Structures are given as C-alpha cells and as structure tokens.
Amino acid sequence: MKRVAVIGASGRMGTAVVEAVGACADMEVVARLDAGDAISRESLGGAEVAVEFTSPASSEANVHALLDAGVDAVVGTTGWDDDAYARVRAHAEDAGRSVLIAPNFAIGAVLAMRFAQIAAPFFESAEVVEMHHPDKVDAPSGTAIATARGIARARGAAGLGDVPDATESDPHGARGARIDGVPVHAVRLRGLTASEEVLLGNPGEQLVIRTDSFDRVSFMPGVLLAVRRVSSRPGLTVGIESVMGL
Ligand SMILES: NC(=O)C1=CN([C@@H]2O[C@H](COP(=O)(O)OP(=O)(O)OC[C@H]3O[C@@H](n4cnc5c(N)ncnc54)[C@H](OP(=O)(O)O)[C@@H]3O)[C@@H](O)[C@H]2O)C=CC1
Numbered sequence: 098m099k100r101v102a103v104i105g106a107s108g109r110m111g112t113a114v115v116e117a118v119g120a121c122a123d124m125e126v127v128a129r130l131d132a133g134d135a136i137s138r139e140s141l142g143g144a145e146v147a148v149e150f151t152s153p154a155s156s157e158a159n160v161h162a163l164l165d166a167g168v169d170a171v172v173g174t175t176g177w178d179d180d181a182y183a184r185v186r187a188h189a190e191d192a193g194r195s196v197l198i199a200p201n202f203a204i205g206a207v208l209a210m211r212f213a214q215i216a217a218p219f220f221e222s223a224e225v226v227e228m229h230h231p232d233k234v235d236a237p238s239g240t241a242i243a244t245a246r247g248i249a250r251a252r253g254a255a256g257l258g259d260v261p262d263a264t265e266s267d268p269h270g271a272r273g274a275r276i277d278g279v280p281v282h283a284v285r286l287r288g289l290t291a292s293e294e295v296l297l298g299n300p301g302e303q304l305v306i307r308t309d310s311f312d313r314v315s316f317m318p319g320v321l322l323a324v325r326r327v328s329s330r331p332g333l334t335v336g337i338e339s340v341m342g343l
C-alpha cells in the first residue's frame with residue numbers, strides 16, 4: 098500500500114486527488130495539508146509520496162520541504178521556470194529522492210502537446226489559445242507555456258524562422274503574449290475547466306489540435322500513474338510523457 102500525502106488538499110485539484118487516491122486499492126491518503134500547515138516528517142504521517150497542487154507562489158518551497166522530510170513528490174502546480182527546476186533537480190539528487198513536475202496530467206493534453214511538436218515543422222504559422230475557468234490565478238497556463246516551447250523547439254530544429262505577422266500597431270496587446278516567439282492567448286470564462294487549441298496554418302490550409310478537460314477527473318489517471326512511478330525515477334522528471342512511454 099503506497100502512503101500518499103496531499104498538499105493543497107482542500108483546493109480544487111487537491112480534493113480530486115484525495116478522492117482518486119482513496120479509491121485506489123494500492124494506495125492510501127495518510128496526510129492532508131493545506132495553506133498554513135507546516136510540512137515535516139510528523140505532519141506527513143509516514144507518507145512515501147506527496148502530491149502537490151497549491152499555488153505558483155508556494156510550490157517550490159513546498160517541494161524543498163518535502164525533500165527535506167524524506168518524501169518523493171508529484172507536482173502539478175504551475176509557474177515553474179528553468180532556475181527553479183535546476184534548484185529542485187540538485188536538491189533531489191543530493192537527497193537521493195525523486196520529483197516529477199508536470200504542467201498537465203491529462204492524457205489528452207499530453208498527447209496534444211506531442212502532436213503539436215510533430216506538426217509544427219510543417220506549418221508556417223502557429224498560435225496557442227488556452228481557455229480556463231476564471232478562478233485560475235496564473236496566465237498563460239503552464240500547459241500553454243510548455244506547448245509553445247515545444248512548438249518553438251520543433252520549428253527551430255526544422256530551420257523555420259519567425260511566424261508571419263504584419264502587425265505594426267497593437268496598443269491593447271491583442272496579439273497576446275509571445276513564448277519563445279509563439280503567440281499565446283489566454284481566455285478566462287465561467288463554465289470552462291481547461292482547454293487548449295493549437296492553431297497551425299499554411300497557405301490554403303489549417304490544422305487545429307484541441308484538448309478539453311471538462312472535469313478534474315481527467316487529470317487523475319496521470320496523477321496516479323506518476324504516484325506509482327515517481328520513486329523509480331531518481332532526480333527530477335518534467336512532464337509525464339516519458340512515464341507514459343512517449
Ligand atoms: N498539472 C496539472 O495537470 C494541473 C495543474 N493545475 C495547477 O494546480 C495548481 C492548483 O490549482 P487548483 O487546485 O485549481 O487551485 P486551488 O486554489 O483550488 O487550490 C490550491 C490549494 O492550495 C492551498 N495552498 C495555498 N498555498 C499553500 C501552501 N503554501 N501550502 C499548502 N497549501 C497551500 C490553497 O489554500 P488557500 O485557498 O487557503 O490559499 C488551496 O486549498 C495551479 O497552479 C494550477 O494551475 C491545475 C489543474 C491540473
């Protein structure tokens with residue numbers, strides 16, 4: 098029986114994780130921590146793995162505290178950059194522990210990111226539109242950042258230049274953000290959970306890759322897979338693609 102702690106347990110994702118882990122025959126929730134709770138060996142209740150869905154402002158500190166407490170971590174909180182990854186990788190390696198951080202645990206979203214990378218070299222234009230519930234605190238989404246970076250890498254490797262765009266004046270920022278040169282647009286709309294479209298264009302044709310999470314249950318198979326596999330992957334793993342065998 099894998100002993101699991103949930104950090105951010107009262108939040109939207111934490112609540113879904115507590116329920117999903119509790120429904121598994123091979124794992125149990127031994128600790129539920131939220132804002133204001135200290136992370137320590139004692140408060141973690143003998144957990145082997147912690148699942149962390151909190152806020153971009155607190156996630157890295159939580160992961161260091163989990164490593165100090167001798168626990169492997171599965172992290173879904175967004176807002177990570179390369180410097181933060183490097184600090185956690187070094188800490189995990191020093192401590193002989195494992196951390197898996199993924200911007201999206203939904204199988205469809207992971208596949209959409211991969212499909213976008215495969216398609217990107219074949220299209221002149223590429224833009225990413227992410228659409229989320231209006232209670233989300235960060236924009237653009239972690240998934241959109243990872244998607245845009247993947248597209249940019251694939252375009253760069255194929256020798257493609259900048260996406261075409263004749264815009265000369267955009268005082269209101271209507272052309273969105275640029276992530277590694279790829280335009281990214283964020284929609285916040287009541288009724289949505291999490292969706293993303295990758296728009297790829299050539300003269301006379303368009304390819305749209307779309308993924309929708311209608312419910313937070315969509316993230317749970319990926320989270321549970323990560324909980325089962327994280328401890329066999331020393332150091333830092335980013336994304337669940339490799340865990341899925343992609
Ligand atoms: N990787 C993935 O597949 C997914 C990632 N996410 C990401 O997960 C994160 C959480 O999303 P969501 O569940 O919707 O957010 P919520 O705001 O619903 O939940 C976050 C929870 O964490 C708590 N919290 C805040 N700070 C701390 C802290 N320092 N220690 C412990 N708990 C803390 C909050 O408490 P309080 O409200 O009191 O501040 C709240 O209960 C976001 O970054 C989101 O983008 C979301 C969905 C899928």
Ligand SMILES: O=C(O)C1=N[C@H](C(=O)O)C[C@H](O)C1
Pocket residue numbers: 175200201229233234237238239240241290291292
């Ligand atoms: O905040 C959310 O809800 C989500 N956050 C993640 C992100 O920022 O990409 C994953 C998913 O899109 C839901």
